[in-house]
Amino acid sequence: MKKLIALFAMFMGLYTSHAAKVDTVAVQSQRMKKQVKTVVISPENEQAKAVLYLLHGYSGNYSNWVQRAPRLKELVDTYGFLVVCPDGGFDSWYWDTDRTEYQYESFITKELLPYVEKNYHVTASRSHRAITGLSMGGHGALYLAFRHQDLFAFAGSTSGGVDIRPFPNNWNMKQRLGAYHEHPAVWDEHTVIELTHLIQPGNLQLFIDCGTEDFFFGVNNKLHEKLTYLNIPHHYLTMPGKHDWNYWSRSIDFQMAFFNQCFQQTNAVK
Template identity: 65%
Template sequence: MKKINLFVSFILLVNYCLAAKVDTVNVFSQAMQKNIKTVIIQPEVKAAGATATLYLLHGYSGNYKNWVDNASHIKQLVDQYGYTVVCPDGGFGSWYWDIEGDQNFQYETFVSKELVDYVESNYPVLKDRKRRGITGLSMGGHGALYLAIKHPDVFSAAGSTAGGVDIRPFPDNWDMANRLGTYRENAQKWNEHTIMELTHLIAPKSLDLFIDCGTGDFFYGVNEELHRKLTYLNIPHHYLTLPGKHDWDYWRKSIVYQMAFFDSIFSNNR
């Protein structure tokens, strides 16, 4: 634990004099017919030309401000690595799915299509899947992997921190039954909406993956199972476990490793 704290302190010390630009914008979703608040963090010191983009998703009951409010060093990390970070509002319990027949829950379309189009039309970012990544925490970790697997033409790299990567062990939690119906009566639909049953869609060498979880997290077990399954299927991925629970004490640390991973991917794809 001491090594992690020292690492975060070092990052903050190196970057204390920089100040990333933080915008809060309304992005209109045609699919949902409403504005979605989104935080966009741009590096103060940009490399020549446009930047890569990391889409960073919040968890259940969270909102677009969670990352900048609870992990303020993310601004220093943006300056250090020189890529843009986009934090959309994912609604309350959306799990970043499109729900057929419910106009209020079309977050797959919003994040993977409408938001990407908005960002790339209004900010100096690269319009190239090799320079787009997506990650998030908890529900957002699930959402990031789900969207990247479903839309390999949009994202080249995906991450998850403390993600609910298999929803089936939690059939009564976090509004999932409100979106999908009960697991008991709609098992196939749940299978189609959980990461654990989508791994067959990952084409060889199509997606760089980084998954982490705290060893005291209630999602630790499902992350261990996903790691074992990806290993068994010979799907390359980075997997990290650290001491920690399902809380911001852990996520403030894990975002340092997540953003370093995406920097390495973006740098290799230049």
């Protein structure tokens, strides 16, 4: 963690231009029978080999990150990897459900990744892919990474809803999973904290952060404790902050620094 913070501090002192290229593309989803808007942020040199998939939160959309955390463009130029922000729907939680329009797990893993790797000059390998997000998107990033370790080598979450069960009446989740008291097993299968058994030793590098005044702070601590108990290596950062863009605009610096380290290690091995 000290190396991560030192790296972040070093880059904070560098001058970087705001020349990152921002595209909004419409990715056709055959599974959901619709087009999904997606923001793609490319570094100035447009020679990125690695990709970070960055997910938005509940009630948000594909444009949130680039609009609410404009420093993201500067960070893309500094680190030189692609950032892709797909629309995850108002309340999808990035699950597949029995409704055609809610197949976001399949969309990201089976449609979005191939689209990005066909249309941008990035390397199509798990060691060049990372995924993270905020709130609902933090849950979604870990949920997808735990279940698809063949696709992602690195994953994170900022202010993530990493255990949904303490909030059975919130954020339209019961419309997707059924009522918790009637379908507890289904909720267990769709909550990140109950999927840690899927993590293969040494297969995922993880970075999790949360503000100390966030209503998800408790469940993030529980996930950290469980990962520690299971001897699953991970980085866990807490900072003062609430569940808002003031916090996420700061936390993205640490997230980006972490994934940059991951991608640099991949290149060093080669």
